[in-house]
Amino acid sequence: MAKGLRKGLTSYGDEGFALFLRKAFIKAMGYSDDALDRPIVGITNTYSDYNPCHGNAPALIEAVKRGVMLSGAMPMVFPTISIHESFAHPTSMFLRNLMAMDTEEMIRAQPMDAIVVIGGCDKTLPAQIMAAASVDLPTVVVPVGPMVVGHHKGEVLGACTDCRRLWSAHRAGEIDEAEIETVNSRLAPSVGTCMVMGTASTMACITETLGLSLPMSATIPAPHAERIRLAEASGAVAARMAVDGGPRPSELLTPRAFRNATVVMQAIGGSTNGIIHLTAIANRTPHRYDLDMLDEIGRTVPVLVDLKPSGAHYMEHFHHAGGVPKLLAQLGELIDLDAGTVAGGTLRDIVAKAEDVPGQDVIRPRSAPIKPEGSMAVLYGNLAPGGAIIKQAAASARLLQHTGRAVVFDSVEDMAARIDDPELDVSADDVLVLRNTGPKGAPGMPEAGYLPIPKKLGRQGVKDMVRISDARMSGTAFGTIVLHITPESAVGGPLALVASGDMIRLDLAGRRIDLLIDDGEFERRRSLLKTSPAPAMPKRGYARLFQQTVLQADEGCDFDFMVRPPDETP
Numbered sequence: 001m002a003k004g005l006r007k008g009l010t011s012y013g014d015e016g017f018a019l020f021l022r023k024a025f026i027k028a029m030g031y032s033d034d035a036l037d038r039p040i041v042g043i044t045n046t047y048s049d050y051n052p053c054h055g056n057a058p059a060l061i062e063a064v065k066r067g068v069m070l071s072g073a074m075p076m077v078f079p080t081i082s083i084h085e086s087f088a089h090p091t092s093m094f095l096r097n098l099m100a101m102d103t104e105e106m107i108r109a110q111p112m113d114a115i116v117v118i119g120g121c122d123k124t125l126p127a128q129i130m131a132a133a134s135v136d137l138p139t140v141v142v143p144v145g146p147m148v149v150g151h152h153k154g155e156v157l158g159a160c161t162d163c164r165r166l167w168s169a170h171r172a173g174e175i176d177e178a179e180i181e182t183v184n185s186r187l188a189p190s191v192g193t194c195m196v197m198g199t200a201s202t203m204a205c206i207t208e209t210l211g212l213s214l215p216m217s218a219t220i221p222a223p224h225a226e227r228i229r230l231a232e233a234s235g236a237v238a239a240r241m242a243v244d245g246g247p248r249p250s251e252l253l254t255p256r257a258f259r260n261a262t263v264v265m266q267a268i269g270g271s272t273n274g275i276i277h278l279t280a281i282a283n284r285t286p287h288r289y290d291l292d293m294l295d296e297i298g299r300t301v302p303v304l305v306d307l308k309p310s311g312a313h314y315m316e317h318f319h320h321a322g323g324v325p326k327l328l329a330q331l332g333e334l335i336d337l338d339a340g341t342v343a344g345g346t347l348r349d350i351v352a353k354a355e356d357v358p359g360q361d362v363i364r365p366r367s368a369p370i371k372p373e374g375s376m377a378v379l380y381g382n383l384a385p386g387g388a389i390i391k392q393a394a395a396s397a398r399l400l401q402h403t404g405r406a407v408v409f410d411s412v413e414d415m416a417a418r419i420d421d422p423e424l425d426v427s428a429d430d431v432l433v434l435r436n437t438g439p440k441g442a443p444g445m446p447e448a449g450y451l452p453i454p455k456k457l458g459r460q461g462v463k464d465m466v467r468i469s470d471a472r473m474s475g476t477a478f479g480t481i482v483l484h485i486t487p488e489s490a491v492g493g494p495l496a497l498v499a500s501g502d503m504i505r506l507d508l509a510g511r512r513i514d515l516l517i518d519d520g521e522f523e524r525r526r527s528l529l530k531t532s533p534a535p536a537m538p539k540r541g542y543a544r545l546f547q548q549t550v551l552q553a554d555e556g557c558d559f560d561f562m563v564r565p566p567d568e569t570p
């Protein structure tokens, strides 16, 4: 039952007066009693001049409000923090949990019966869904949508897979200063999120699969009129949920839904960041995310969606080919269609309406996959007792079984200082190792896992090498890259024991990443490590909270005190 303005009233003994006061203040905005007596749908405003990905948020907010009002409820827009990948120092991951807390507390603090969260840039949808799962108020997610593609010299460009590729070409001397400047104006030609299968697209597809957003919400391009209509429809759904009281996130975020999301994440060639976010979201529910399930699904679910960085196309092409509903249809029995959605029914209803687009080759049938196995695999081994991730779909097949000599960098700064040094002792068969870049080490687990190819090797035409770290990697990057090595080196993980010149073996088939030194030497180095200093604890503020309580990658990098105990109801 909708409570509208009465919800969360602080009565201090006189509830009538508290409501009287609340109404007196809100009436200063010109609202009528009729408006204020209705169920309330809260709408988050994550517009920011620092967040071009959310540049269409004002238009989406207007459309959501229209949908809410046409359905007889009352929309109330409120701000939360907004995070853009390029404007979030030290990292956007450092701020994700802050946004989750901000969103959660503002939903709890203010009266609303349902909530529409509008987000999209990498960390924002995870933060908003973590918040929604904790509050457990009926929630509809409206992604801002992907950018449209750019064009340069007859070639299609996309942020930011091509940012990296063309910058590498510039570094290698293949593209001159003037041309790289031109390219700079063409890589992100509209508002919206990166239009490759990066973290933003991955999370939007996962959100749609989890049933938290309406069909096609992941793929409609940000500037399209269709996205405005989707926002209006989402407002209408939220207005209905405000009255019905559901479905709540706890009804949708079930083990079945997490499994479906994992199948989709593998089939789209999704971002490795999606694993950390799904883990964090699950930890806000009574359920837990299982890395072994991720690996098992990766062995059976093929990559079907042909998008950069693993494939050829961009989000708008995925959309015109039928989007997530069509993908779910192609996945067939791999998806549990009994999972519910905010639209009221189940994924079965959505798959039944999936569009058939003759001749499209972006969403492949299972008989002709892009890759027969899924996009990501989980590695263990003496370097990663808590697990590590490799995005095999974006790796070089010849490097997936590889033994090479370690070239170790102790930090991002150390790497930046030495990687292009012509004197650096490095060859194409070596394994580049970067450490102290985990959740606590850097801090905020930067997307530094995509170590650049040393300039002198790049000039010789080397495009890929095995690179390993406790960092993350942008979903838009590619290469034979082992990430999220857990526990991280800054808390004494075995990555801290590697010395330049050691041999390291990547064994994808065996799902292992190992340092090839004997056990005695391993223990000797470990005993020496005990004396090495721990990362400095910030003296105050959010950084201190982060450093004290952030969990490792295999636990989703949330704060330890935000995890919901499995036996606790919201």
Ligand code: FES
Residues within 6 Å of the ligand: 053, 084, 085, 086, 120, 121, 122, 192, 193, 194, 198, 200
């Ligand atoms: Fe916002 Fe890529 S920078 S989604």
Ligand code: MG
Residues within 6 Å of the ligand: 085, 122, 198, 199, 200, 474, 475, 476
């Ligand atoms: Mg990204």
